[in-house]
Amino acid sequence: MTTPALDVSGLTVRHGDVLAVDGLDLRIGRGETVALLGPNGAGKSSTVSAALGLVRPAAGGVRVLGRAPADAVRAGCVGAMLQHGGLPTEARVGEVLHLVRRSYPDPWPPDDLVATTGIDGLLGRPVEALSGGQRQRVLLALALAGQPPLLLLDEPTSAMDVEGRRAFWVTMRALAARGTTVVFATHHLEEADAVADRVVVLAGGRLVADGSSAAVRSAVSGRSVRLTAERLPDDLPGVTAVTRQGAVATLATADVEATLRALLDHRVPLTDLEVRGASLEDAVLTLTTGAAR
Known part of the structure; x- marks a missing residue:
């Protein structure tokens, strides 16, 4: 049996007195494109953070490609774009990209990476001079620098205009066609409807629906x-x-x-x-x- 890209079992996450994720069970196979949906506070970001080893579960756990999250991240198996991801200051885009690529044993070839993420005109630009949408594209390039088989995205298009969002999802479809597993949390439901193979709906830290977009719609x-x-x-x-x-x-x-x-x-x-x-x-x-x- 193939090891799943993401295996969440009984995951419980607390932030102080707040129960963010409540005994969540979720298995995502390799090559799937999955949208995590739900209102603010549903547990989407906490689930992504647990998959990246950024929070310690109160109970249960996550396996990423058969490994502990921290081990999978260290091995370059996971690329991530978080809501509040930052970039080094006083540096140019090309310098940051070069630095990140050097940290992986088998980085994505630079010309193809730049073309895939649409940042060819930004390499010489200071990080501080980037617009919100441009920062998101650069963050995507950094997330993909190690050719990870799993990509975790938390509100990836929040700062993009309509044209930028369309180009972003064209890139995601191309990655999925290569076999990359894409898991993204979003409030843009039209994106989830158009892009995701599978929709996972969370509320109060619990799973309330899981299936294709058509199946979730038909349940109502x-x-x-x-x-x-x-x-x-x-x-x-x-x-x-x-x-x-x-x-x-x-x-x-x-x-x-x-x-x-x-x-x-x-x-x-x-x-x-x-x-x-x-x-x-x-x-x-x-x-x-x-x-x-």
């Missing part, structure tokens, strides 16, 4: 009906909530067929009609709110 019942209508009948069957943006109404409904039939019976024109299933955002909100209760 209900659909939405969107149409242009100045007026709507009261008490439409199945409708649980109505929101408006001008003349456009969105009806959350537990019975879409009954809702549409009632609209037709009341001779409401179905102008610009659109019926949608639950989005990943809807599903995560429902799952995490239910877990909190």
Whole structure:
């Protein structure tokens, strides 16, 4: 049986009196792209920190490619981008990259690494002169410098604009195609929906959902009906909530067929009609709110 990239067993992490991770069990296979989702305080960052050996678990533990986290990091098996990752000051990007690459026995060839991460125009720039998005790309290059088989990312695109985020995920897909395991925590649910093979939803330090994005969405019942209508009948069957943006109404409904039939019976024109299933955002909100209760 192949050793998993990440094996979390009964992981419990405390920060003082705060229970950040509560007996979490999670296994991630090699080559998977996995999104960790959930609200602030769900335990995403604490789980990533435990996988990097940065926090000591109160109970349980983590194995990274069959090793203790600290051993895996020392062996160059793990690359990481953390929310508050820093760069040395009073240095140029190329100097920092050269220094980090020298710490690995088999570093990523520099020209390919620079091209892959899109930092070719930044090598001569002082670290202090980088924008937020540029810093993230440089941090990615440093995380990949040792050609790690596992990449752990905590809110990796938080400082990037739309174009930067798109380019970043093109890079992630290319890495996944090479066999790199990518685990990322994010609040950008559209990224998780588009990129991840698997979605893991945490709430209160516990796992509340684990599967493909489609499977997580399908676990939440209900659909939405969107149409242009100045007026709507009261008490439409199945409708649980109505929101408006001008003349456009969105009806959350537990019975879409009954809702549409009632609209037709009341001779409401179905102008610009659109019926949608639950989005990943809807599903995560429902799952995490239910877990909190």
